[in-house]
Amino acid sequence: MVSEAVEADRFLQIYEAIEDSSRKIQLPVCHPCAIRKVIWSSFDYMTGPELGFTWETVTATSEPTSSGKTSLSDSSRDDSSLASSITKGCGSSADYEEIDDVYRASLTSASRSGDLDSSTNSDKDSNIHKEEVVEVSPVNAVGDLLVLDETSAKNSEDLQGMVSSGVDSGIVGTVSIYSELSVMGGSHAKEILNVKLNEEVTQKSFTATENCTGKERNVHCVGQADYETLCGLVGENSTVQLSDEEYVAKFVLAEQICSTPMPSNPLIHKLTLLPKRHLFVGSYLFQVNGGSLHDRAMCAISLLGDYSKWEWYAERQRTLEETFMDIIPRLRISHLKESKEDFICHATKEISSVLSVIGVCETYPLLSQNTYNIQFRQTYFGSGKLQNNSFLAKAITAVLLSQSHCVIVGDRKTDVVKMLLTLYLFVAPEWQWLCIKPFQFSYSPYLRLQAIQRIELITIMYAGTESHWPLTVIDLDRQIVCTSSPHPKHRALKLLKQKNDIMQILKRTGVDFKDPIIPKIELRNCHADPRVTNFLIRMDLLPFEKSARLGFIRQFRLMIENSARALIAYIQDISEPDSSYKQHTTSSRWSLWPARKSLDLVSNASFLVTLAEAERILPEIADFICESNNL
Structure with missing residues (x-):
């Protein structure tokens, strides 16, 4: 009944926001993150870019009780062991949440390779302190002024990561993140300047060399006249100042007038930096086909946050892209078949679930990305006779073959924490921020290395089909390690789950369908990798010093x-x-x-x-x- 009352209240808010043309509601979130607003916008050749709806995130007044707090009253005495396993290893007595700097950037840093002459910046640039653009790919790059020409980007096989564009005045910049699923539709990108604190940049060309490719690229500064023209095109110089929502809606989709979306690119991602407005905008663009052949609209979901947190967003972009790849098929069919109010309600629920996952990762991180914070005595590697521990060999194999989509079940929290900290050493650095403290959140297919209550196992059997990779389950009490079907069958189950979700939306609109069979994963025993078994045998030969064993883990x-x-x-x-x-x-x-x-x-x-x-x-x-x- 409470859920129905919340849904009814939300529908009423959305209805009133549409009727009074404000098209904006507040979205309560229990665990806030760097994303402040979410904007829905659309573009067609009749109306041009149009603002659809805005969700502004606010902190919920009362935090709902998590699944772990409701059913784990007897394990509260083990909380101190979890905190000690982390604080003692780093040599401080800070609280658990204070150890991890969740906003610390781990992207590749860039350094200036040429001498900078000084010049006078405009008044609008006086408040801009620094703007850095770095590649998302894990390779090291030298030089912080990079420009990727559209022609050279197509011809370069080594190009991965970010493509930077912008103006030196600091008003607007665009950073496109290219991947197999995410390709920016093609306006001719310019460049973003890195502006040092209290430095002024002349309009010169600089040469930057990337270590990964060894190619030279020239950077050209954009003049003040080009900057004024750009601002005029998006209405920034008009007498009526646009709000952030209107500005983003116009700017994100304005280039679609000369861009043709390709079926091979179902999702286009574009990262826009707006230093003047102190915003970063991560937009996900996709096409919605109407009833006729020519009735096609380009839609965008844009995530807005403080400009200083754009690197935080770039680190998490791949996970966000995975979530939107799952959400957008449902939003497409809802946009076409349901009323505007019902569509906004559906979008609100989807966006709220995404923000909940991101927020809980920021609120309850398992550990800092620095693995030296782990005290080895609290892991399995703090004891001997590892070669005889076949269960540990299976568990390590499970976390490796599942890309850390690993679920741990256990009644004793000390055992759960010990296994979490042990397997955390084998999680890839780009996924470590998705590992959270045990029993703080219900199962999510987008989290990695999570501990849940045993009662949630039935949920995993069905919700696990939404995972982008086969998952594994480790039962500590029964000493069992299971894995789901291999990738080909898991991919088929995921597609079937997406099809069933679309059919459920169509049934709400009156389309008659038979009740589909809900797909679920199939678990089987996990066998240890012989390389893992050999790794544990060699680990027994090492001394118990932390540096020696941690170095051997990294070598493995x-x-x-x-x-x-x-x-x-x-x-x-x-x-x-x-x-x-x-x-x-x-x-x-x-x-x-x-x-x-x-x-x-x-x-x-x-x-x-x-x-x-x-x-x-x-x-x-x-x-x-x-x-x-x-x-």
Whole structure:
């Protein structure tokens, strides 16, 4: 009844916001994050860019009780062990939440490679202290003034990460993050200047060299006249000042008048930096087809936050993209078939769930990204006879082959914390922020390495199909490690789940469908990777010093990464078609088994671990392998 009352109150707020043309409501969130507003906007050739609706996040007055707090009253005495395992390792007595700097940037830093002459900036630039644009890709880049020309970007095979554009006046900049699923539709991008504190930049060309490619690119400063023209196009110089919502709605979709969305790019991501308005804008653009062939609209969901937090957003962009890849198919069908009020209600629920996941990661991080904060005595590596612990070998294999989509179940919180801290050492750095403290949130397919209550296992069986990779379950009480179906079958289950979600929306609009069978995952026993077993045997030979054992763990992770890179290189080589091969122009026929034998991946567990790491390094390589061979 409480849920129905909340839904009714939310519908009334949305209805009133639409009727009075404010098109804006406040969205309460229990765990706030850097995202302050969410904007829905659309574009078509009849009306142009149009602001649809705005959600402004506010902190909820009363925080609902989490799943762990309601059913874990007997384990509150173990809270001190969790705090001590973290604070003692870092040599301080700070609280658990104070250890992790959740907004600390881990992106590649850039340094200036040329001498800067001084000049006079405009009055509008006097309040701008610093603007840095760095690549999201994990390679190191030298030089902080990079420009990627549209032609060279298409021809460069090594280009990954960010493409920067902007103006030196600091009013607006655009950073496009390219990935296999995320390609910015193409206005000719300029550049973003890095403005040092109290430095003034002349309009010169600088040369920056990237270590990863060794190519030279020239950076050209944009003049004041171009800046005034740009501001005039988006209405910034008009007598009526646009609000942030109106400005974003116009700017994000204005370029679509000369851009044709391609079916191969279902989702376009664009990161816009607005130093004058102290905003970053992360926009997700997608096309909505109407009833007729020519009735097509381009829509965008834009996430707004403080300008100083744009690096925070860039670090989390890939996870946000995964969530919007799941949300947008449901929003498309709701936008086409439901009333405007019902569509906004549906979008509100989806956006609220996304912000809840991001917020809980900021509020209850498991640990800082610095693994030295872990006290080894609180992990399995603080004791001997690891080679005899087959359960630990299976657990480490599980977290590796599931890309850390690992769920831990246990009745004793001390045991749960011990396993969490142990497996955390094998989580990739870009996923560590998605690991949260135990029992603080219900199961989410977007979180990594999470501990839940045993009563939630039935939920995992159905909600686990939404995960972007097969997941694993570790039962500490029963000493059981299970994994879901391999990637090909898991991908089919995920597509079936998305189809069922769309059918449920159509049923609400009066379309008659039979009740579909709800897909669920199938769990099977997980076998230990022989490389993990050998790793534990060698670990027993090492002294108990933290630095020695932590270094050996990093060496093991590097070995897994090198094995994955070797698999990628091998498959790219054998699948490359001959120039005279006319039947298959994109790839030649090839067999997976010789590749596995050549790389010593005969064991299924070893291959699945390597495949998961290869997918992390090169997204969609697993889909290519599955489509070419039967796993």
